[in-house]
Every structure is written in C-alpha cells, then in structure tokens.
Amino acid sequence: MLSISLLSPPYATLSYAAPAWLKTSVWKCGQRVVVPLGKGGMLRAGIIVSIDAEAPVKDGVVLKECLWPAEREPLLRPEYLAMVKQLALRHMVTEGEVLGGLLPAGLRTSKLRLRVLDGGKPRTVSLRDIAKMSETERASIGALWTDNRVEILDSSFDAEEQELCSLLVDPPWPVRPSAKRQIEVLEYLQDKGMLSRTRLLQDLGSSVSSALNTLAERELVRIGPREEGTCEACVEDEPECSFKVDEGFTLLPEQQAAFDDFTRLLHEDAPNSALLYGITGSGKTVVYLELAAEALAQGRSVMFLAPEVALACKLDSAVRSRFPSQECFFYNGYQSPAERERTFRTLAERTAPCIIVGTRSALFLPAPPLGLVVLDEEHDTSFKQDEGLVYQAKEVAYYRVQQSNGLLLLGSATPDVKTFHAVQQQAVSMSVMKQRAGEGRLPDVTLIDIKTLKRTDGILALECKQQIRDVVERGEQVVILLNRRGYAPLMYCLDCGHVARCPHCEVGLTYHKERERLICHYCGHSVSYPVVCSKCKGLHYLPMGEGTEKLEEHLSDILPPDTKILRLDRDSTRRPGKMQRILDAFANQEAQVLVGTQMLSKGHHFPNVTLAVVADGDLGLNLPDYRAAERTFQLLVQASGRAGRGEKAGRVLIQTRDPGHYCWQFVGSADYDGFFTEEIERRRKRKYPPFVKLALVRASYPLDWNKGMEWIESLTQVARTLGKEHDVRVLGHTPSPLPILRGRKRFQWTLKSDSWISVRTLYYAMRNAVPRGSKLRISLDIDPVNML
Ligand code: ADP
Numbered sequence: 130m131l132s133i134s135l136l137s138p139p140y141a142t143l144s145y146a147a148p149a150w151l152k153t154s155v156w157k158c159g160q161r162v163v164v165p166l167g168k169g170g171m172l173r174a175g176i177i178v179s180i181d182a183e184a185p186v187k188d189g190v191v192l193k194e195c196l197w198p199a200e201r202e203p204l205l206r207p208e209y210l211a212m213v214k215q216l217a218l219r220h221m222v223t224e225g226e227v228l229g230g231l232l233p234a235g236l237r238t239s240k241l242r243l244r245v246l247d248g249g250k251p252r253t254v255s256l257r258d259i260a261k262m263s264e265t266e267r268a269s270i271g272a273l274w275t276d277n278r279v280e281i282l283d284s285s286f287d288a289e290e291q292e293l294c295s296l297l298v299d300p301p302w303p304v305r306p307s308a309k310r311q312i313e314v315l316e317y318l319q320d321k322g323m324l325s326r327t328r329l330l331q332d333l334g335s336s337v338s339s340a341l342n343t344l345a346e347r348e349l350v351r352i353g354p355r356e357e358g359t360c361e362a363c364v365e366d367e368p369e370c371s372f373k374v375d376e377g378f379t380l381l382p383e384q385q386a387a388f389d390d391f392t393r394l395l396h397e398d399a400p401n402s403a404l405l406y407g408i409t410g411s412g413k414t415v416v417y418l419e420l421a422a423e424a425l426a427q428g429r430s431v432m433f434l435a436p437e438v439a440l441a442c443k444l445d446s447a448v449r450s451r452f453p454s455q456e457c458f459f460y461n462g463y464q465s466p467a468e469r470e471r472t473f474r475t476l477a478e479r480t481a482p483c484i485i486v487g488t489r490s491a492l493f494l495p496a497p498p499l500g501l502v503v504l505d506e507e508h509d510t511s512f513k514q515d516e517g518l519v520y521q522a523k524e525v526a527y528y529r530v531q532q533s534n535g536l537l538l539l540g541s542a543t544p545d546v547k548t549f550h551a552v553q554q555q556a557v558s559m560s561v562m563k564q565r566a567g568e569g570r571l572p573d574v575t576l577i578d579i580k581t582l583k584r585t586d587g588i589l590a591l592e593c594k595q596q597i598r599d600v601v602e603r604g605e606q607v608v609i610l611l612n613r614r615g616y617a618p619l620m621y622c623l624d625c626g627h628v629a630r631c632p633h634c635e636v637g638l639t640y641h642k643e644r645e646r647l648i649c650h651y652c653g654h655s656v657s658y659p660v661v662c663s664k665c666k667g668l669h670y671l672p673m674g675e676g677t678e679k680l681e682e683h684l685s686d687i688l689p690p691d692t693k694i695l696r697l698d699r700d701s702t703r704r705p706g707k708m709q710r711i712l713d714a715f716a717n718q719e720a721q722v723l724v725g726t727q728m729l730s731k732g733h734h735f736p737n738v739t740l741a742v743v744a745d746g747d748l749g750l751n752l753p754d755y756r757a758a759e760r761t762f763q764l765l766v767q768a769s770g771r772a773g774r775g776e777k778a779g780r781v782l783i784q785t786r787d788p789g790h791y792c793w794q795f796v797g798s799a800d801y802d803g804f805f806t807e808e809i810e811r812r813r814k815r816k817y818p819p820f821v822k823l824a825l826v827r828a829s830y831p832l833d834w835n836k837g838m839e840w841i842e843s844l845t846q847v848a849r850t851l852g853k854e855h856d857v858r859v860l861g862h863t864p865s866p867l868p869i870l871r872g873r874k875r876f877q878w879t880l881k882s883d884s885w886i887s888v889r890t891l892y893y894a895m896r897n898a899v900p901r902g903s904k905l906r907i908s909l910d911i912d913p914v915n916m917l
C-alpha cells in the first residue's frame with residue numbers, strides 16, 4: 130500500500146494500491162507519481178510518503194490503484210521528507226500542502242507524456258491515455274517500463290517558456306484611451322511582472338490576444354523566451370560584481386575574532402546557531418565568505434539567504450568572485466518556473482558540495498549535506514512567509530543544519546529582539562563587530578519635529594529641503610526614504626468629502642499619476658483616473674498625502690534644474706532588470722537623489738551618499754503590532770546605515786510627529802543594546818514574545834454570507850472554553866486591522882500561552898468546528914510577523 134500526499138487540492142495523504150501493471154519495486158519513498166482522484170478519474174500528482182505491505186482491501190474498501198510513476202528515481206530524499214513532515218506538524222497543515230507550497234510548478238504537474246520504444250516507430254502516450262487503457266495494454270507498457278524502454282517527456286512548461294510577455298516601456302504608455310484591451314494588458318503586466326502568453330490569456334480572456342500582438346508590434350511588450358542567465362531582478366547579462374575587497378586583503382581584528390569563533394562551531398560534531406552582530410558596514414560579508422571556504426574544505430555545502438532578490442544578487446556576485454571555480458546555484462522567486470525546476474532537479478541528484486545563494490524559497494532546495502547556512506539581515510520580516518505555506522525561514526534553516534551537524538549563522542546590525550534574547554539565554558552564540566571596515570563612520574542623526582508642518586508645505590520640512598539642496602550642490606548624493614508608493618494615498622472628493630475606496634477591501638485607493646489610475650495596494654484592484662465620485666458624481670478629487678511619485682515631483686521643483694532624481698519602489702522596478710539598473714545608475718553617480726520605499730534601506734552600499742532623509746519616521750510606529758517599535762528602529766538604523774559609507778561623513782535626518790517616542794533616543798546613536806534593554810523590559814511586563822508563545826488565528830468569509838458572524842461567535846465560544854482548560858489566553862474575536870480584504874470580512878483571535886502544544890490543541894478544535902466545504906476559511910499563524 131502506498132501513502133501518497135497530493136500536491137494540489139485537497140492536498141490529502143491518501144492510500145493507493147500498487148497496481149498489477151508495474152513491478153512493485155518501481156515504487157519508492159519520495160518519488161513523484163500520478164494517481165486518479167474521485168469518481169471522474171481526474172489525475173493528480175503526488176509524492177509517496179510511505180510504503181506499507183498491507184493488503185489493498187482495508188475495512189472492505191478496495192483501494193484505488195496508483196497510475197504511474199512520474200520519475201524513475203525519487204526526487205526527494207528521506208531527510209527532505211522528514212523536514213516536510215515536521216513543517217506540517219508545526220503549522221498544522223497536511224504534508225501535501227507543504228509540498229504543494231514549496232515544489233516548483235513543473236514538478237507538481239500530472240500532465241505527463243511517455244515516449245514508448247517498443248521496437249517500431251517511437252510513440253507518445255499521455256498518462257490520460259494510459260488511464261483509459263485496458264489492463265493488458267497497461268501491462269505491456271509496464272513491461273517496457275521495466276526494460277527501460279519508456280521515457281518520461283518533459284512537462285508542457287517549456288512551451289510556455291518560449292512565449293514570455295514583459296513590458297518594454299514604463300507608464301505612461303502611448304496608447305489611445307479607447308484601446309481598452311491594450312491598456313488592460315499593459316496594466317496587468319505592470320502589476321504582475323513577466324507572464325507567459327498562455328497565463329495572460331487565461332487570466333484576461335482570449336479576447337485580448339490581438340491587443341497583445343499589437344503591443345508586441347509596437348514594441349511596448351516583448352514576447353519571447355527569457356534571455357539566458359537573467360533573472361527578473363538583474364541586468365541582462367551577468368551582474369557585475371559590486372562587492373570588492375582588495376586582492377590579498379587581511380581580515381580586520383574583529384572579523385578575525387568572529388571568524389575564529391564561528392570556525393570552532395563549524396568544526397564541532399553538533400549543530401549550532403550563532404549571531405554575527407556587526408554594525409552596518411562592519412564587513413560581515415567577508416566573514417561569511419571565509420567561513421564558507423572552511424565549510425567547503427570540510428566537503429560540506431553552503432547556503433546563503435538574503436531577504437530580497439537585489440541583495441541575493443549582490444551576495445551571488447560576491448560568492449562568484451570569491452569562489453570562481455566552485456559550482457554555485459542561484460535561486461529566487463523571480464526566476465522562471467522552468468529555471469527553478471532545473472535547479473531543483475540538479476540539486477536533488479547532486480552529492481558533491483556546492484554553494485547555493487537565494488531568497489527564502491531557496492531554503493527548500495534539496496542539497497548535499499549543509500555545513501553552513503547564512504541568513505543575512507536576519508531581522509528582516511520577509512524571512513517569514515505568511516501567505517500560502519506559512520513558515521519562518523530561520524526555523525527551517527535550523528532544522529536543516531541539525532540534520533547535518535552544521536552551523537546556522539544569522540547576521541545583522543539590528544538583530545531580531547527574539548534572536549538577541551536567545552543569545553542572552555545562551556541558546557545562540559554571538560560575535561560582535563563594532564567598527565566600520567574601511568573609511569566609513571556612522572552618521573550623525575538629527576530628529577526633525579514635523580508636528581506643525583502644514584499640508585500645503587509638502588512632506589519635507591524646510592530644514593530637510595535646505596540640506597538636500599546643499600548636498601546636491603556639493604555634488605554629493607542623498608537617499609530619501611518614504612515608505613508609501615504612488616502619488617497620493619488618499620483621494621478626497623472636493624464636492625462631497627467622500628474618499629475613494631476599494632470596493633473589495635474598503636481601504637482608500639492610492640492615486641498613481643504615471644499610470645493615471647487609482648489602485649488598491651492590498652488586492653490590486655484599479656480604476657482609471659479621472660473617475661466620477663460614486664457618491665455625488667462630482668469629478669473634483671483632491672489628492673491627499675504624499676507617496677514616492679509625488680515626492681519625486683516635488684523634489685524636481687525645488688532642486689536645481691539639472692539634478693537627476695531616481696525612484697526605487699515596486700512600481701519603478703516592475704520591468705525585468707529595472708531594480709538593478711536603478712541601483713547601478715545611482716551607484717555610478719548618474720543621479721544625485723534616490724527616492725524610495727524601504728527597498729532602499731536594505732544593505733546597499735553607496736560610498737558618495739552623505740545624507741539620508743527619512744520622510745515618515747513614525748509611519749510604522751502606529752501599526753497595531755507589538756513589534757512596531759522594533760520594526761521602526763531596525764528600518765531607521767538600516768536606512769541611516771546608507772549614509773557615510775565612504776570617506777565623507779554622513780548625516781541622517783528623521784522627520785517625526787511623535788518626537789517623544791522612546792525609540793528615538795536609541796535610533797540617534799544606532800544604540801541597539803540600549804534599545805534592546807528597553808524593549809525587552811516592555812515585552813516582559815506586557816507578556817509579549819519572547820516571554821509568551823503568541824499565535825494568530827485568522828478567519829474570513831464572503832461579504833454576502835449572512836451566516837458568517839454566527840460562525841465567528843461560535844468559534845469564540847470554542848476557543849474560550851478550551852482556552853480555560855489548556856491555559857491559553859484568548860483575545861478576540863476582533864475584526865482584523867484590515868477588516869475587509871478581497872471581498873471577504875476578516876476576524877482574528879490572538880492566542881497567548883506558555884506552550885505551543887496548547888495553542889495547537891485550541892486551533893485544532895476551532896478548525897474542526899468548521900464543517901468541510903464551509904464558506905468560512907480559517908488558518909493559524911504561529912508567531913505572526915504581519916498582524917494585519
Ligand atoms: P556589512 O557588514 O554592512 O554587510 P559589507 O560586508 O558590505 O558590510 O562591507 C562593507 C565594506 O567594507 C565593503 O565595501 C568591503 O569591501 C569592505 N571591507 C570589508 N572587510 C574588509 C577588510 N578586511 N579590508 C578592507 N575592506 C573591507
């Protein structure tokens with residue numbers, strides 16, 4: 130009997146019989162297979178998770194037979210399956226959900242074809258054909274399979290790869306407003322990035338097909354295969370190595386000490402985790418690289434993870450220049466499904482040590498035993514995935530090094546409060562680097578109170594404008610952080626005072642001037658602008674507040690006319706290669722000013738930047754999240770770290786409406802230790818993590834379902850009753866901070882306890898109270914990073 134976890138809904142693990150038409154030795158644990166499901170005989174892909182010698186009749190039920198293997202040798206090794214099982218238990222989902230969430234798309238398909246070589250002309254049969262055959266026919270192909278005379282053809286994915294659509298031009302596009310279909314296609318590509326033609330036509334309907342062709346003829350859209358060796362985030366060709374240390378450099382004393390500490394841990398015959406707490410610019414990368422050399426010398430593999438793709442690219446080029454002859458795999462969510470599938474397969478078979486570099490999803494690549502996993506900028510929230518498959522990369526990474534007695538190295542200038550607490554509890558070792566490598570010094574930080582700033586003045590205080598102008602006139606560079614993209618976050622009807630809102634989410638729509646649209650930042654819904662007020666039919670909207678587009682416009686008004694300004698946010702980096710091009714252009718000093726969202730606070734190195742301005746220092750402080758202060762502190766210290774990395778001293782100006790907040794005294798001197806001491810006391814007093822286990826249960830139902838509220842209330846009853854029994858504090862239900870999203874009403878419960886087991890027990894009962902097929906969706910987020 131084969132236990133098979135399905136890689137698509139219902140994601141269950143089901144029992145199948147090994148069929149008579151194939152030898153039993155064909156089936157192996159970790160192997161991908163195709164099985165029939167349900168009465169209609171739909172085909173689904175699955176993974177064999179265990180094999181038992183039980184009879185195919187169980188309690189009088191005849192088991193269905195597994196149809197065909199999708200590969201000869203299993204893709205996944207036992208250790209990998211063990212990791213999947215552990216993740217499933219931790220987050221209370223099925224193993225199928227875990228596998229479905231982490232395998233590249235091409236490895237989850239059931240649409241396979243076989244090439245049968247039976248002496249005559251080779252013929253192709255699909256698994257669908259096989260499902261319809263008689264047992265005798267199947268048995269004859271089964272015999273050929275055993276003889277190695279049947280091959281599995283590659284999935285249909287490669288065909289899609291030949292027709293990828295991507296934008297060639299940024300908005301505003303030279304298209305007549307009446308060309309609705311063309312605009313629809315352009316907007317969609319701007320929103321989703323590169324897509325295959327098949328997918329585009331699936332999503333928008335085949336009626337856009339001719340519009341797409343027109344756009345391609347007019348060279349607004351490119352259709353074709355991906356150019357080799359490119360990822361969506363990088364430039365067309367091999368990214369140039371932006372990280373350089375001089376030939377024959379020596380480690381600085383602090384780097385040497387850290388390296389010695391970590392090397393000792395690496396050689397221990399036990400798993401370890403350690404923190405490299407080094408200020409921005411202290412030279413953490415070099416330590417990672419030298420340590421990687423140590424691990425490779427031991428014959429073990431190394432994995433580098435970065436919180437976002439531009440930083441992963443930078444790490445990748447650093448790795449390639451340090452280890453020119455070492456095999457290195459680069460992996461990130463922007464790569465094509467085919468490319469990711471190729472890397473996954475190659476690594477699944479590989480036994481020789483290698484280096485893997487990527488974003489968090491690279492963590493799930495099968496790999497030869499790992500000696501070292503480095504998580505750079507470990508405090509970054511993007512190491513937690515909270516949509517779809519929920520996981521915390523740090524936990525998974527630790528699980529992986531445990532399997533191979535390796536070392537998990539976390540690096541940051543502003544560690545996660547939880548990590549630093551673990552250091553104090555001596556669960557994690559730490560090395561500290563307090564000096565900047567090279568010439569750079571930490572910048573001076575000044576707070577600017579903007580409580581009295583009038584709306585008509587724009588978002589920048591006079592003093593900031595003055596300093597920006599001075600820096601530009603001196604020929605130096607400035608970065609300006611504003612964590613809000615678009616032109617204006619609120620559109621206010623001048624005639625009746627109504628605010629334009631998303632019909633699916635009820636949040637205010639953001640005005641994007643370049644695209645002449647109002648866009649919902651939560652679900653992507655958009656309408657073209659100008660738009661008629663839904664309440665009074667007026668046409669006069671007042672854009673309120675300021676996003677990056679407006680700030681860019683404002684700056685070009687107040688700075689000398691030949692000043693070049695670049696903008697870095699999700700909108701300006703949509704086209705393939707754009708992000709890297711903007712960063713490179715700024716690094717090459719082709720522009721004096723870089724305006725951007727938090728994207729630009731992360732890890733980049735611009736030696737000529739002498740001023741960093743944070744336009745909205747307290748934007749994050751008001752979020753309903755116990756970690757708001759921690760987030761703000763980290764973001765601002767990281768942003769400050771962008772200034773003064775070269776020979777010239779740097780300055781940082783932070784605008785705030787809440788200058789009394791305790792966070793500021795520590796941001797000014799980048800005093801992480803001071804911040805930590807204050808913050809951990811607050812958490813201890815208020816019983817927040819790491820002093821309690823905290824989880825969020827989320828539930829949602831469609832807006833038009835009138836039974837929803839009853840269900841929410843009854844779930845609260847379930848939670849309260851069990852909460853008393855199991856010593857779990859239940860807070861809620863409360864409407865989520867975003868109470869309506871994508872047409873669904875949302876509620877949440879906060880669970881606090883000393884034990885994860887109790888939290889899971891409670892969630893289990895809540896989930897089981899919801900009948901199968903209900904319109905109510907419920908999910909568990911352990912240690913949530915995003916409380917919205
Ligand atoms: P961070 O700690 O912020 O990640 P980086 O690793 O980016 O810092 O290093 C900052 C700069 O210091 C880089 O340009 C790097 O080349 C330089 N650097 C690091 N270590 C040394 C060294 N031992 N000697 C000379 N320069 C160094």
Ligand code: ZN
Pocket residue numbers: 631632633634635649650651652653654871
């Ligand atoms: Zn919306």
